[in-house]
Amino acid sequence: MDGQIIAFTGVAAGMVAMPGADFTVVVRNALVxxxxxxxxALGVVGGLLVHTALAVAGVAAVLTAVPALFRALQLLGGGYVLYLGVRTLLDLRRTRTETVVEAGAAVHPLRQGFVTNALNPKVPITFLSLLPQFVPQGSSALPGTLPLALIVVVLALVWFPAVAVLVDRLGRWLRRPRAARAVAGVTAGALTVLGVMLLAEPLLAA
Structure with a gap:
């Protein structure tokens, strides 16, 4: 079991650290x-707690059993991520360079993190596909999956605040007018592309 936990922790760490909508939104707010x-970052962790509860309870299995529900959640999540990206791009056009990062990022950052993660349907699917592989045969669902799910939450609780602190420490350079505009443009572009990809998948599959 110890070997399985170590292996799972390594896989989960890679999953949490992989750049995506959560990472981009945290960076965007940390620049403020x-x-x-x-x-x-704490909002992202809050979203993960929701997915953890769903995965452990088995409710997330409904997303794989009911394709229409999964597609609806994809559209909601993709739409929200796309909204954040487009909003930042619009702010880039209508605000001064010095304040371009501040313009759209610090509005309800906790809520932004939570909604971005909570509306990402790939998170519970990842839980469902990953957790069973590391649960010992014969173990009941709750004792077998709960510790593994909590490992993911703890990793996120360490990783995302660490990213925020690191970006803040680099902020003196990142907040220079040209750097601020470049970073804001990159994060806005990343969010927009991620949103389009999340929206395209269910629309093309329909």
Missing amino acids: SRRAGVAC
Whole structure:
């Protein structure tokens, strides 16, 4: 069992650290301030707690059993991520360079982090596909999956605030006018592309 936990922790760490919508939203808010970045990171962790509860309870299995529900959640999540990206791109056009990062990022950072993660349907599917592989045969669902799911939450609780703090420490350079505009443009573009990809998948599959 110890070997399985170590193996799972390694896989889960790679999954959590993989750049995506969560990472991009945390960076975007951390450029405003450490407080905004950490708040957004905690929002992401809050979303993961929701997915953890669903996975452990087995409710997330409904997403794989009911394709229409899964597609609806994909559309909601993709739409929200796309909204964040487009909003930042619009802010880039209508605000001064010095304030371009602040314009759209620090509005309810906790909520942004939570909604971005909670509306990502791939998170519970990842839980469902990953957890069973590391649960010993014969173990009941709750004792077998709960510790593994909590490992993911703990890793996220370490990783995303650490990203926020690191970005904040680099903020003196990143907040320079040209750097600020470049970073804001990259994060806005990343969010927009991620949103389009999340929306395209269910629409093309329909």
